[in-house]
Amino acid sequence: MAQRNCSYRLSELANKLNGVIQGLDCTIFGLNTLEKASSNELSFLANSKYASQLADSKSGAVLVTAQMADKVTGSALIVENPYLAFAKVSQLFDWRLADSEESECLSASIDPSARVHSSARLGAHVVVSAGVVIEADVKVDDRCVIGPNSVIQTGSHLGASTRLEANVTIYPDVVLGRECLVHSGAVIGADGFGFAPTKEGWVKICQLGGVRVGNRVEIGANTTIDRGALDHTYIGDGVKLDNHIQIAHNVNIGEQTAIAGCTAVAGSTKIGRHCTIAGHCGITGHLTIADYTHITAMSLISKSIIVTGQAYSSGTGQEKHGDWKRNVVRFRQLDNMARRLKQLEQKIEILSIEGLNK
Amino acid sequence: MAQRNCSYRLSELANKLNGVIQGLDCTIFGLNTLEKASSNELSFLANSKYASQLADSKSGAVLVTAQMADKVTGSALIVENPYLAFAKVSQLFDWRLADSEESECLSASIDPSARVHSSARLGAHVVVSAGVVIEADVKVDDRCVIGPNSVIQTGSHLGASTRLEANVTIYPDVVLGRECLVHSGAVIGADGFGFAPTKEGWVKICQLGGVRVGNRVEIGANTTIDRGALDHTYIGDGVKLDNHIQIAHNVNIGEQTAIAGCTAVAGSTKIGRHCTIAGHCGITGHLTIADYTHITAMSLISKSIIVTGQAYSSGTGQEKHGDWKRNVVRFRQLDNMARRLKQLEQKIEILSIEGLNK
């Protein structure tokens, strides 16, 4: 169902991918894993550690590198980068991209149940689904698709070919670039968390900045990107954010950085370009993280990272609960242990000298 | 308000629960805690450590085991498992379940503001609330309830008696079994997080699989379950997922496993049956977790667990901030400390032998 109902000759795919066929040309009706592919499906081998699966695979053809091609028993489509080739073919079989290509031929389609303010400007070939609300002064460029029950608030702007899935919320003064994809439940532009403490309680600092998102950014389901306090929050071109991510006010994320699910970035932190940040990390506020930094899962980052291209971690690894309990008790004694170790070293130094002196 | 306006004789409840009354029969108008229950409410004692509350309780009757019954001063309803009995009685007083029983007698009720595609097939006694959007080729079986402003996209399928609360999003090609309950803000079927790296940036791998959810599954508020890349993401029968959970693409969760809030499971991990996973855990990708595994709160699980029925943990316990800072510094010296400890052991071994030799 999610694969588009279409087919390609293997030779046609070879053309699109700058690849070379080994074995017979055949017709490909879809994509699948080596393990599950049938004789009219294409699979791929991106990692040589799965090469043993080639022997048993029933797939019609396999995307492989030249080095691995001799291990393929059926047809092979030899390419430089099989994973990238797989990514490109996946787009041919995606029902959604197929739809948007077809929508080129359509005039704008606005569901009668959508509420579009008279001052909003919609480009050509825009699709506005049922229940959508578009407020005053919004600008939606050509070929955008707005999913059911999504809301775009006053003065915001979507670049060409950007797609909002269902139930997305775009607050006022949010600008998304071209070819972005925003998943359901994402909230872009809610207030940053800013309050001045007083004896009578917290006084709200109104969040007067907006959000500026670059081109080709993907924003996962239920991810939140807060608006800035005075200046904007910035997300660079090509950034990929997974689900449940929290981006606080005035964060700046450099281009092509990818962040996995449930990671939170606190206010005013600047993350470099091409970083890869694993899931469930916490990055505290007002830090600078260098380009090409890698952070492993569930790490707490509370100091700036200056040198580029390094990997960082925190936390402890999994243990059986009983062992862990004993070690956790010792963690609380660690400073004490370190001092005692130092004392022992001094005592033994003295004992050794005494021994020598005898 | 949330308790149904109804009443039961204690003897009637005894019948339903296979229990025995000790003391007077009475009329029960609702459920409450031992501490707060009044003389026409039923309470329960599931854990003997709260037995001291029996003396002061004003409750009309108490669900207890035979062993504890002599400590109840008023009426007691003696059952084998008071907590299970309490669960069953809670269903009698729930306004929502009451509604759906009544809806048996109703014909399908579709709010005029809902947008239901002409190709969608709705079963008998289905309730479609205001603002709901149901796209093409969707199938909604008998007695389903779809809450306000929820969206069900192309070709998805809801089994009989499944309930979506308000503002739920079901992407295309998602199948939910019978008697599921999905809370508000949940997103089922958003794209898995898959991209091929290239020099020019990330290239999207279209997520062509769907999601398959079993029967009697509960999915918490704002929880996300991503669609598979090629194959589906699978959630087994009876699985219970709390709020803010992230289930990545191609995860497979075995039946009756329960996961608490804010836990994330990365791509392609297979979790066994009857596992209990506490809140705020991170489970990395491509792992296998054995049946009946228990994981404690905020643990990072990054290696497969082979033996069934074991408990695992990671992290450190809470400390006063000042103590913690000192110990955290020492954690960074831990490998160094371990080497120095080894050296000391060797030196003392030598000193002891020298001492003996003198």
Next chain:
Amino acid sequence: MAQRNCSYRLSELANKLNGVIQGLDCTIFGLNTLEKASSNELSFLANSKYASQLADSKSGAVLVTAQMADKVTGSALIVENPYLAFAKVSQLFDWRLADSEESECLSASIDPSARVHSSARLGAHVVVSAGVVIEADVKVDDRCVIGPNSVIQTGSHLGASTRLEANVTIYPDVVLGRECLVHSGAVIGADGFGFAPTKEGWVKICQLGGVRVGNRVEIGANTTIDRGALDHTYIGDGVKLDNHIQIAHNVNIGEQTAIAGCTAVAGSTKIGRHCTIAGHCGITGHLTIADYTHITAMSLISKSIIVTGQAYSSGTGQEKHGDWKRNVVRFRQLDNMARRLKQLEQKIEILSIEGLNK
């Protein structure tokens, strides 16, 4: 766009803030940072460590304390607490607050696409946006604003001047106080996570309590607050909850406590007043946390905190991945290391005594 199109004389602001002008009076059209402000904008210096920015700032005027005033080269507005003054001025320039003041003059405005049940009671000057669903017996007090596609379910109640942003979900039997602000994607009143285990699987405990939220509470985007099992879940006056927070059933949060993003509080835990809890923390169930407790980022709190005003932490700090891997291995040996350290101390004690005896 997000700043209201208006202006104030600096002397006018001095009046509102009980401040004193140093230098020329001027006209202020907006707020900005010291770094970015232009000659018709106001900036502020709340932290003396940024004082060096004063020299280069082009801002028309700066909010400062008397002690720092001599460092300002242009106009200064001298106040006791510049951060609080900044908070107050931010409200003058917020387009949203401006709107709601103007709405005083409006009669109730209900978008024709909203579905409001005939038994719901709406106060004066209430705004109900497009696509909103308000169910039976709901009460919405004066001057409330309900954002697009939000849902308020049966019997719930919003106090005066409370604002729901777009796509908020309020379940039945939820009461919000006055002047609350609830951001998009927040879900208040979903079922707590309660099930009785049986051999045949989990049996649901219907969640019969509701949620009670005090006055002037802010609830962040995609935050969830579950309904109680029997009694309610309580959120005190002036509490501030950031995005992605999970508040489980029967939690009780004391007034003026602030919690940062992605923190989860498990069932029945009672958090005191004026606590500050950083982001990504996990607090387990059935605990009591004293007033004025501070918890640092990503801490696991699994024991009650009795003494007020203390700071707590857990976890380890960031390290280069290679160093961390070595130390994590040693963490698993920590109990063993502690025992060996103890043995060494005993051996050296003996060696020292032997040495003395020779």
